[in-house]
Amino acid sequence: MNTIKIEDKEFDILLENDNIAKRTRLIGIQINVDYENRCPVFIGVLNGSFLFMADLVKEITLPCEMAFIRVSSYKDTQSTGEIKEAFGLPGNLKDRDIILVEDIVDTGFTLAYILKEVYKQQPASVKVCSLLLKPEALKAPIEELEYVGFEVANEFVVGYGLDYNGLGRNLNHIYKAKTVASPLP
Ligand SMILES: O=P(O)(O)OC[C@H]1O[C@H](OP(=O)(O)OP(=O)(O)O)[C@H](O)[C@@H]1O
Numbered sequence: 001m002n003t004i005k006i007e008d009k010e011f012d013i014l015l016e017n018d019n020i021a022k023r024t025r026l027i028g029i030q031i032n033v034d035y036e037n038r039c040p041v042f043i044g045v046l047n048g049s050f051l052f053m054a055d056l057v058k059e060i061t062l063p064c065e066m067a068f069i070r071v072s073s074y075k076d077t078q079s080t081g082e083i084k085e086a087f088g089l090p091g092n093l094k095d096r097d098i099i100l101v102e103d104i105v106d107t108g109f110t111l112a113y114i115l116k117e118v119y120k121q122q123p124a125s126v127k128v129c130s131l132l133l134k135p136e137a138l139k140a141p142i143e144e145l146e147y148v149g150f151e152v153a154n155e156f157v158v159g160y161g162l163d164y165n166g167l168g169r170n171l172n173h174i175y176k177a178k179t180v181a182s183p184l185p
């Protein structure tokens with residue numbers, strides 16, 4: 001199905017699951033090379049990253065550890081930049097190689113907050129792996145953003161972990177919100 005409707009919004013297909021899987025495999029291979037002889041800690045940012053994290057770590061052949069962190073910042077399709085709190089960050093990250101796993105980097109506010117918290121523990125290194133990046137929405141560059149699946153336009157996306165009002169995370173593909181044509185003058 002190339003067009004779907006979730007509540008009041010229509011979405012068109014943007015990235016098919018096959019395409020996501022191929023890109024994820026390549027990123028996994030790159031991480032296996034980059035972290036040879038090391039034991040990184042993958043930290044998935046819930047909820048959105050749960051499918052990407054699961055598929056990514058299946059490509060990892062290194063010894064590695066995994067954890068999940070939860071922060072909350074969005075209610076609707078609007079980015080407020082407001083981060084309330086982070087839950088679940090392991091307390092033993094000193095001297096470890098950290099790979100933060102995100103479904104999407106939009107404004108970058110969420111990551112900026114998480115990075116600040118992670119650095120407090122003096123890890124050996126921190127990199128970010130995000131399936132999607134919206135370069136036009138990013139408010140400040142993120143040096144740690146090493147692995148990006150796809151750059152997407154500044155449009156709301158849903159599916160493969162990403163939600164619209166809590167719905168659509170289970171979709172196999174990623175969809176973008178249809179833009180409403182502006183009325184003729
Ligand atoms: O770069 P930003 O503008 O900060 O946006 C990116 C963050 O927003 C989404 O999470 P959200 O807070 O919506 O929670 P969710 O993962 O549970 O959907 C997404 O999963 C990222 O973590």
Ligand code: HPA
Pocket residue numbers: 074104106155156157158162163164
């Ligand atoms: O485009 C998006 N879709 C879903 N969740 C999001 N969180 C930040 N940007 C998005």
